[in-house]
Amino acid sequence: MHGSHEVAMRVLGIDFGIKRVGLAVGSTQTGLVRPLGVIHRTTRKALWEELLAVIAREQVQAIALGYPALESGADSETCRQVRNFRDHLARHTPLPITLVNEAYTTAEALQRLAEAGIPASRRQEMRDAMAAVGIVESFLRQCSDASA
Numbered sequence: 755m756h757g758s759h760e761v762a763m764r765v766l767g768i769d770f771g772i773k774r775v776g777l778a779v780g781s782t783q784t785g786l787v788r789p790l791g792v793i794h795r796t797t798r799k800a801l802w803e804e805l806l807a808v809i810a811r812e813q814v815q816a817i818a819l820g821y822p823a824l825e826s827g828a829d830s831e832t833c834r835q836v837r838n839f840r841d842h843l844a845r846h847t848p849l850p851i852t853l854v855n856e857a858y859t860t861a862e863a864l865q866r867l868a869e870a871g872i873p874a875s876r877r878q879e880m881r882d883a884m885a886a887v888g889i890v891e892s893f894l895r896q897c898s899d900a901s902a
Contacts, residue, residue, distance in 0.1 A: 763897075766814040767890035769856070769882050770836050775801065776882025779812045780890035782897050787890045789883035802846055809847060817849050818893035820856035820885065854892045862888055 762783030769776035774794055780787030790812070793804050808814075819840055822832050840851055863884035867877045 763815045764813055765816045765818050765890050765893055766809060766812060767818045767820070767854075767886040767888075767893065769820045769885035769889060770839050771795075771882060772835070774882045775805070776884070776886040777808060778883055778886035778890050779814065780887075780894055782894060785894055785898075787887045787894070789880065789887050792879070792882045802842075805843075806846060809849070815849065816893075817843065817847070817851045818854045818889050819843070819851055820889040821853035823855045852893060852896075854889050854896070856885065856889050856892070 762781055765780050765782065767776075767778040767780065767787070769778075772795070774792045776792050777790040778787055779790055790808065793801060793808075795801050809817075819836065821836050822830065836853070840853065843851055863881050864877060867880055867884055868874075872880060
């Protein structure tokens with residue numbers, strides 16, 4: 755073990771939503787990120803069980819949570835919900851949780867899916883997972899900037 759930046763870390767990206775939570779996983783070592791899909795929210799208990807199962811299965815070591823910070827710096831209802839979710843998440847897992855600004859990821863995700871030739875009918879379903887991919891990519895960029 756030489757420098758901390760050489761330690762490969764598996765990062766779970768979370769695109770939090772009221773109805774759906776998009777997930778993606780990436781590695782600081784390879785820089786590759788893949789969408790994991792979406793958890794459709796039914797009950798709180800089911801959401802946590804599913805989320806913790808993903809964390810265990812994917813051997814995640816850090817969490818990047820999308821945070822819709824507004825340009826104006828104004829606090830929105832969604833910002834509060836994300837912070838609330840982060841606080842609950844912190845009680846369920848000891849993993850470090852980083853808030854990643856994701857003001858544009860949903861729009862970017864839809865654009866990327868369109869460019870990839872994904873039919874519109876499937877785009878909505880894949881959008882949240884792709885937004886989570888964008889969150890992990892932002893997190894990995896921050897990591898590489900920090901170690902550069």
